[in-house]
Amino acid sequence: MSHRTLTAQRLVVGxxxxxxxxxxxxxxxxxxxxxAVLGANGSGKTTLLRCLSGALQPSSGxxxxxxxxxxxxxxxxxxxxxxxxxxxxxxxxxxxxxxVAQDVSFGPLNLGLDEAAxxxxxxxxxxxxxxxxxAARPTHHLxxxxxxxxxxxxxxxMRPCVLLLDEPTAGLDPxxxxxxxxxxxxxQEHDSTVVMSTHDVNLALRWADEVAVVVDRTVVQGSxxxxxxxxxxxxxxxxxxxxxxTLGARLxxxxxxxxxxxxxxxxxxxxxxxxxxGIPT
Amino acid sequence: MxxxxxxxxxxxxxxxxxxxxxxxxxxxxxxxxxxxxPSWPGSVLVGGAAVVLALGPAxxxxxxxxxxxxxxxxxxAVGAVTAVVQLDGNGLGWAPDAGTRAGSLxxxxxxxxxxxxxxxxxxxxxxxxPALRRLRVPAAVVEVAxxxxxxxxxxxxxxxxxxxxxxxxxxxxxxxxxxRSSGILAAAVLTRSFDRARRLQVGLAGRGMETGxxxxxxxxxxxxxxxxxxxxxxxxxxxxxxxAG
Numbered sequence: 243m244s245h246r247t248l249t250a251q252r253l254v255v256g257x258x259x260x261x262x263x264x265x266x267x268x269x270x271x272x273x274x275x276x277x278a279v280l281g282a283n284g285s286g287k288t289t290l291l292r293c294l295s296g297a298l299q300p301s302s303g304x305x306x307x308x309x310x311x312x313x314x315x316x317x318x319x320x321x322x323x324x325x326x327x328x329x330x331x332x333x334x335x336x337x338x339x340x341x342v343a344q345d346v347s348f349g350p351l352n353l354g355l356d357e358a359a360x361x362x363x364x365x366x367x368x369x370x371x372x373x374x375x376x377a378a379r380p381t382h383h384l385x386x387x388x389x390x391x392x393x394x395x396x397x398x399x400m401r402p403c404v405l406l407l408d409e410p411t412a413g414l415d416p417x418x419x420x421x422x423x424x425x426x427x428x429x430q431e432h433d434s435t436v437v438m439s440t441h442d443v444n445l446a447l448r449w450a451d452e453v454a455v456v457v458d459r460t461v462v463q464g465s466x467x468x469x470x471x472x473x474x475x476x477x478x479x480x481x482x483x484x485x486x487x488t489l490g491a492r493l494x495x496x497x498x499x500x501x502x503x504x505x506x507x508x509x510x511x512x513x514x515x516x517x518x519x520g521i522p523t
Numbered sequence: 524m525x526x527x528x529x530x531x532x533x534x535x536x537x538x539x540x541x542x543x544x545x546x547x548x549x550x551x552x553x554x555x556x557x558x559x560x561p562s563w564p565g566s567v568l569v570g571g572a573a574v575v576l577a578l579g580p581a582x583x584x585x586x587x588x589x590x591x592x593x594x595x596x597x598x599x600a601v602g603a604v605t606a607v608v609q610l611d612g613n614g615l616g617w618a619p620d621a622g623t624r625a626g627s628l629x630x631x632x633x634x635x636x637x638x639x640x641x642x643x644x645x646x647x648x649x650x651x652x653p654a655l656r657r658l659r660v661p662a663a664v665v666e667v668a669x670x671x672x673x674x675x676x677x678x679x680x681x682x683x684x685x686x687x688x689x690x691x692x693x694x695x696x697x698x699x700x701x702x703r704s705s706g707i708l709a710a711a712v713l714t715r716s717f718d719r720a721r722r723l724q725v726g727l728a729g730r731g732m733e734t735g736x737x738x739x740x741x742x743x744x745x746x747x748x749x750x751x752x753x754x755x756x757x758x759x760x761x762x763x764x765x766x767a768g
Contacts, residue, residue, distance in 0.1 A: 320731065323729065328729050330729075334677050334723075335726040336726035337673065338669065338670055338673050338723055339649070340673065347738050348732075380530075
């Protein structure tokens with residue numbers, strides 16, 4: 243695996259009630275960065291990810307990896323899928339096999355690898371997602387969170403350069419969210435560029451290097467502070483401002499926080515607050 | 524757990540890690556014995572062996588095995604009635620050798636069913652399907668069985684959820700409402716199954732599916748000791764049955 247730059251240029255996709263779902267949407271994913279795609283329900287996040295994965299061909303516009311435009315021939319799509327993998331929101335849309343290890347082996351076998359290489363990839367993917375203890379378990383005995391991570395392992399076993407995750411934390415409890423984010427951090431170290439769609443602005447601020455908001459059938463992209471601090475944009479996108487930015491700005495106005503970037507989460511906020519003698523931190 | 528009793532038993536059986544080929548050979552041997560040996564004592568020995576092996580070394584819960592055998596038992600009982608009752612000029616009556624025929628039929632069928640159940644409650648589908656592939660069952664058949672098995676649990680979950688939602692809104696509070704709710708339930712699960720299949724196809728295409736649903740089976744090595752014990756046990760059943768016959 244190695245990091246790749248993924249771009250989408252002026253995508254026009256699908257029509258719903260006479261209007262396109264995406265109309266002129268552009269996106270630039272620099273190699274090795276973590277990108278959160280934000281948007282309200284039905285805004286077109288999944289459509290955008292499906293275009294990037296090659297599952298959906300836009301009416302116009304182009305998707306490119308390292309500048310090479312994606313063609314939609316069988317051979318080109320096969321090559322694209324080795325580099326860019328999409329994990330769908332519902333794990334039951336991807337898991338078909340009776341046992342976890344068998345399911346994860348499906349993708350590597352489709353790449354034409356020999357048995358030893360497939361087994362090595364399955365072990366590696368299960369370990370990265372911290373589901374190696376579930377290898378011999380039946381898929382239907384897993385919890386929703388476990389099924390989500392096994393579905394991600396199925397994509398990771400293909401060793402993609404770019405991993406697209408459609409709402410990987412939706413429906414998970416806080417500990418399962420933490421486990422998923424820890425697994426994504428391990429993937430990042432393994433040279434996978436990760437894109438996550440979500441409508442959780444707090445998660446996006448905490449996790450992402452870049453944020454893209456799908457709004458009015460197009461995409462607005464920038465740094466998390468820039469995009470998530472833009473109240474007008476967030477209102478148009480039917481999203482709220484992250485609590486860390488709201489609280490951080492107020493604390494700064496009150497002179498309790500120094501100038502500089504605002505903290506992105508609880509730990510960051512606590513670390514920047516001034517210490518008082520006699521009050522434990 | 525979110526499954527079926529036989530499937531749950533197979534996944535938690537002490538024989539789960541045994542080679543499916545070994546278990547297939549043992550159970551096939553027992554089925555052949557059940558069919559060809561005289562019902563006394565052959566069927567009794569085969570049925571007894573299957574039950575003892577399931578509840579003993581394979582550690583299958585007796586309740587699960589009992590529940591699993593109930594349905595074939597009812598089917599066999601109905602089949603036996605049709606074999607021992609005859610209709611002639613005097614009307615409906617027992618066949619001349621009704622007792623012997625019923626005993627033989629029930630003995631053979633029950634013993635064979637117990638042998639097949641021994642395989643079912645100790646071998647999950649994830650082991651059985653690759654074994655079928657090795658036995659040269661057409662790939663398309665194995666793949667359809669594989670996807671049916673997976674979707675079965677997804678749809679069972681849908682069935683339970685919809686039924687609970689209907690029950691909570693008085694959907695089964697009278698006979699008439701029950702008929703209506705059951706019809707809506709069946710229609711909803713049918714349309715969901717089509718939707719599920721379509722979405723699964725999209726998901727699998729993204730994972731590089733082109734020619735079929737190939738997966739790497741778990742390595743479960745054959746045990747010479749198990750095979751030897753199986754051969755010895757089957758030889759014992761055959762010898763005793765022939766000596767008694």
